[in-house]
Amino acid sequence: xxxxxxxxxxxxxxxxxxxxxxxxxxxxxxxxxxxxxxxxxxxxxxxxxxxxxxxxxxxxxxxxxxxxxxxxxxxxxxxxxxxxxxxxxxxxxxxxxxxxxxxxxxxxxxxxxxxxxxxxxxxxxxxxxxxxxxxxxxxxxxxxxxxxxxxxxxxxxxxxxxxxxxxxxxxxxxxxxxxxxxxxxxxxxxxxxxxxxxxxxxxx
Amino acid sequence: xxxxxxxxxxxxxxxxxxxxxxxxxxxxxxxxxxxxxxxxxxxxxxxxxxxxxxxxxxxxxxxxxxxxxxxxxxxxxxxxxxxxxxxxxxxxxxxxxxxxxxxxxxxxxxxxxxxxxxxxxxxxxxxxxxxxxxxxxxxxxxxxxxxxxxxxxxxxxxxxxxxxxxxxxxxxxxxxxxxxxxxxxxxxxxxxxxxxxxxxxxxxxxxxxxxxxxxxxxxxxxxxxxxxxxxxxxxxxxxxxxxxxxxxxxxxxxxxx
Numbered sequence: 385x386x387x388x389x390x391x392x393x394x395x396x397x398x399x400x401x402x403x404x405x406x407x408x409x410x411x412x413x414x415x416x417x418x419x420x421x422x423x424x425x426x427x428x429x430x431x432x433x434x435x436x437x438x439x440x441x442x443x444x445x446x447x448x449x450x451x452x453x454x455x456x457x458x459x460x461x462x463x464x465x466x467x468x469x470x471x472x473x474x475x476x477x478x479x480x481x482x483x484x485x486x487x488x489x490x491x492x493x494x495x496x497x498x499x500x501x502x503x504x505x506x507x508x509x510x511x512x513x514x515x516x517x518x519x520x521x522x523x524x525x526x527x528x529x530x531x532x533x534x535x536x537x538x539x540x541x542x543x544x545x546x547x548x549x550x551x552x553x554x555x556x557x558x559x560x561x562x563x564x565x566x567x568x569x570x571x572x573x574x575x576x577x578x579x580x581x582x583x584x585x586x587x588x
Numbered sequence: 589x590x591x592x593x594x595x596x597x598x599x600x601x602x603x604x605x606x607x608x609x610x611x612x613x614x615x616x617x618x619x620x621x622x623x624x625x626x627x628x629x630x631x632x633x634x635x636x637x638x639x640x641x642x643x644x645x646x647x648x649x650x651x652x653x654x655x656x657x658x659x660x661x662x663x664x665x666x667x668x669x670x671x672x673x674x675x676x677x678x679x680x681x682x683x684x685x686x687x688x689x690x691x692x693x694x695x696x697x698x699x700x701x702x703x704x705x706x707x708x709x710x711x712x713x714x715x716x717x718x719x720x721x722x723x724x725x726x727x728x729x730x731x732x733x734x735x736x737x738x739x740x741x742x743x744x745x746x747x748x749x750x751x752x753x754x755x756x757x758x759x760x761x762x763x764x765x766x767x768x769x770x771x772x773x774x775x776x777x778x779x780x781x782x783x784x785x786x787x788x789x790x791x792x793x794x795x796x797x798x799x800x801x802x803x804x805x806x807x808x809x810x811x812x813x814x815x816x817x818x819x820x821x822x823x824x825x826x827x828x829x830x831x832x833x834x835x836x837x838x839x840x841x842x843x844x845x
Contacts, residue, residue: 393683394713395686395687395713395717396686396687396689396690396691397687398660398663398664398687398688398689399663399666399689399691402663402664402667402689403667406667431686431691431713431714431716431717432712432713432714432717433711433712433713433714436711436712466714477714478711496789499594500594501594502789502790502791502814503789503790504715504716504760504761504790504791505595506595506716506760506761506791506814506815507595507596507597507598507638507639507791507814507815508595508596508598508638508844509595509596528596528844530639530668530669531595532669532691532692532716532717532760533714533716534714534715534716534760551594551595570669570691572667573667573668573669573670573691574667575633575636575667575668576636578667579667
């Protein structure tokens, strides 16, 4: 098993690599098409703005390499935080920008809903499952995961929403479409259940 | 009351690093050694602490950059959120810290010297990873003032106005520390925490002075803080972050248990 962690200069790749290793797998940093080719799973981490993220991905031709590996070769894919948001068609953070477009949806800023919500949404919050999915094996619905974000991937198709979290209304905490997954929280920083989720992904 | 839709209130141990070890002082002075970094991080990781703040308090004063190798080592043992501060004054510092495993960076002196620095971090890495750390002291007759360089240099900034300015610049959180209360274990300056919480719509982390679980509760209930940070209480007493959360939970504060 060789897990490719995409390195496009956008953040906490080292934490993700460490978490993958903690799950008993070996991770390689992937910054070009060649690095992705032989991987068994692909993880796209990332913190930062949507526009900067897409610039980082396009700069090294990673967008085409990802399309090839994930859409054509069907290598299981997990986007984390910004990496999940980039799955959408569009984002507006840092100017309207096209995303990878694998999941029908667009990235919107959280708007306080009259409950005194503070933005960014930082901290531990409850993830409630809406569907059964192998990604959540051995994780009970309603556990807390660690979030740190101001934007969410609003999905056009509810079928793609596997779990939700309440904050400023509710937003997709986990999205999935066949072998493509995205999580808005940070499994690599969510201790026991976060590592369990990563293990589940590596078993897909 | 805390509405159901809020994120859980976080209880965050603060680790202060100086001269190769962890220290804790009183009012940013009289430092005592309190143990090794790696050992402490491992314990907190095992106990599923909500989040850890690691501040290198001598970096700015010694005019050196953050110790990236040390943060790398810490982050490798840290499967929980980690905020790192001390000596950060360039975008490249932020990039490297995030790369080696920090989730957020805390800036203090550099934000005062160049407020635009906060904006450039937010623009590049997103607001969510910029914690602006505000150390303040109440001065007789002239109100409260923000201090830099680990509490050694006064500025003309009022903490409330400064917090609002930092929000405009793109800060994602405010870490608000009372220098007067720091290490005294006599309770937070809840009045100032409340003023800052009311002035900004960002999460505010209360810091400086917590000596009991009740003080943490006061930071949340009276100060309206989104998170409570503390050091002495966890270094020098038998009180633990987990028991603190049980105490808060029993008083209807939403925490992760």
